[in-house]
Amino acid sequence: MSQPNQADQFLIQQIRDGNEDGWRQVVDRYQGRLWAFARRQLHDDQAAEDIVQETFVGLLKGLDRLELWTSLETCLFTILRRRLVDSFRRSGRAQQLRMCAPRSAGQLDDGDSLGDADQWIDRRNVSASKYAEQSEQRTIQERALWRALSNSIEHLRQETKLRELRVFEMVFYAQMRNKEIAELVGMEQQQIGLLKHRFVRRLAEDIQSGTGSGDVVVDDSVLSRLWEEHRPSCPKRSTLGKMILGLLSPVWCEYIDFHIETLGCHACQANLQDLRIDSSQSSAKSVSDRILQSSIGFFRK
Numbered sequence: 304m305s306q307p308n309q310a311d312q313f314l315i316q317q318i319r320d321g322n323e324d325g326w327r328q329v330v331d332r333y334q335g336r337l338w339a340f341a342r343r344q345l346h347d348d349q350a351a352e353d354i355v356q357e358t359f360v361g362l363l364k365g366l367d368r369l370e371l372w373t374s375l376e377t378c379l380f381t382i383l384r385r386r387l388v389d390s391f392r393r394s395g396r397a398q399q400l401r402m403c404a405p406r407s408a409g410q411l412d413d414g415d416s417l418g419d420a421d422q423w424i425d426r427r428n429v430s431a432s433k434y435a436e437q438s439e440q441r442t443i444q445e446r447a448l449w450r451a452l453s454n455s456i457e458h459l460r461q462e463t464k465l466r467e468l469r470v471f472e473m474v475f476y477a478q479m480r481n482k483e484i485a486e487l488v489g490m491e492q493q494q495i496g497l498l499k500h501r502f503v504r505r506l507a508e509d510i511q512s513g514t515g516s517g518d519v520v521v522d523d524s525v526l527s528r529l530w531e532e533h534r535p536s537c538p539k540r541s542t543l544g545k546m547i548l549g550l551l552s553p554v555w556c557e558y559i560d561f562h563i564e565t566l567g568c569h570a571c572q573a574n575l576q577d578l579r580i581d582s583s584q585s586s587a588k589s590v591s592d593r594i595l596q597s598s599i600g601f602f603r604k
């Protein structure tokens with residue numbers, strides 16, 4: 304999960320080389336899940352299509368600066384999320400869009416979860432010059448944290464430590480309170496606090512040993528932001544596909560059900576919804592064609 308996959312890197316290279324078939328593949332591959340995500344937020348098919356189209360154009364416009372940390376999918380979801388927040392702001396709605404809406408937190412399901420302003424909105428309040436000065440250093444630190452985080456999650460998956468993984472998802476991804484988490488997993492609040500403390504300490508140690516830095520402090524809010532932006536714990540789309548086909552073991556099905564239903568991960572809900580729609584259906588095909596037509600002008604520039 305920590306490295307972008309080869310297929311994505313190949314597609315990016317094709318687009319950079321001006322290959323239209325490569326662009327068609329990107330649109331065909333990703334438009335369905337982005338559209339499903341946008342529709343859940345906007346409750347309007349046409350508005351959703353427009354914003355997905357803007358998202359693809361946004362990818363093309365930012366291609367020179369594009370640095371793929373994880374996957375093309377997470378990158379497109381990040382652009383889409385920012386576009387949605389901009390559109391919420393224009394229409395006077397709340398200004399933030401969390402990537403998940405945990406049921407137990409008393410939040411509304413189906414994309415209406417709107418919490419406090421998060422870090423990437425806060426950044427706008429920092430003066431431009433100060434931000435530029437700090438930005439390079441911050442990127443290096445965040446990359447180191449991201450590596451430590453994705454390694455740690457991979458380790459939990461391999462060891463099938465799914466209870467811990469659920470706890471950390473609830474703490475950092477869903478930003479739920481220890482009390483709610485304790486109730487959901489049947490543990491004491493103190494235990495949740497201890498697990499969280501150990502997890503953060505391990506990340507700091509991992510960064511220290513990897514970078515040779517002396518004193519590393521892992522900021523919870525940065526950890527949550529990286530988790531939301533790069534979604535290291537989300538099941539792969541192929542895993543969701545296996546679940547639909549009944550090919551996944553019960554323990555993993557149960558975990559994914561938690562991730563999608565209890566945690567309320569919007570991106571995975573969108574992926575699942577998209578997988579259940581046959582991509583050859585004429586409506587999906589025509590959306591794909593329209594997006595392709597309207598973005599191709601930016602592609603050829």
Ligand SMILES: [Zn+2]
Nearest residue numbers: 537538568571
């Ligand atoms: Zn997810």
